[in-house]
Amino acid sequence: MLLKRLAVFTAIASCLSLAERAIPLLPPWFKPGLANCVTLYLAARGEYRLAFLVTVARGFAAALVFGGLFSPAHIFSLAGGLASVLVCIALCRFLSGCLSFYGVSVASAIMHAAAQLCMAALLFLSREAVLGIAPFMFAASVLTGLLSAAVARRIYIQAE
Numbered sequence: 461m462l463l464k465r466l467a468v469f470t471a472i473a474s475c476l477s478l479a480e481r482a483i484p485l486l487p488p489w490f491k492p493g494l495a496n497c498v499t500l501y502l503a504a505r506g507e508y509r510l511a512f513l514v515t516v517a518r519g520f521a522a523a524l525v526f527g528g529l530f531s532p533a534h535i536f537s538l539a540g541g542l543a544s545v546l547v548c549i550a551l552c553r554f555l556s557g558c559l560s561f562y563g564v565s566v567a568s569a570i571m572h573a574a575a576q577l578c579m580a581a582l583l584f585l586s587r588e589a590v591l592g593i594a595p596f597m598f599a600a601s602v603l604t605g606l607l608s609a610a611v612a613r614r615i616y617i618q619a620e
Contacts, residue, residue, distance in 0.1 A: 462509075473495040490600050491604070493607070511548065548567075570602070577594055
């Protein structure tokens with residue numbers, strides 16, 4: 461049963477990830493994070509293991525489809541996804557009564573950006589370059605976190 465649900469939710473998240481790559485005129489580092497709606501939905505339902513597995517599987521599926529398995533883009537995506545899902549799970553599990561979908565989603569999106577910035581600093585960029593782009597990435601994270609929360613909340617309410 462877990463494998464079937466993993467396949468279904470990974471397929472949904474992968475399709476959303478693919479769809480957001482087709483949005484024109486976005487900077488290469490900016491993605492709306494639509495696939496994170498799936499993760500947030502699962503974590504909000506208490507399906508923590510499935511949320512984690514879907515995030516990892518989606519990262520590998522996207523890398524395989526776009527021919528970048530273990531490329532820098534895949535490493536950035538995986539680091540951001542893992543950091544994001546772990547924060548999402550922790551907040552949903554331990555602070556669900558204190559934080560709304562919006563709070564969890566924005567915190568997860570900010571952690572995603574922070575992990576990617578850490579990877580950039582470790583692999584490619586100077587500290588000054590990372591600090592220069594950080595405000596833009598964190599501002600974008602707040603916006604995408606709010607968008608993901610709105611979508612995930614709507615799905616959650618409809619599913620209940």
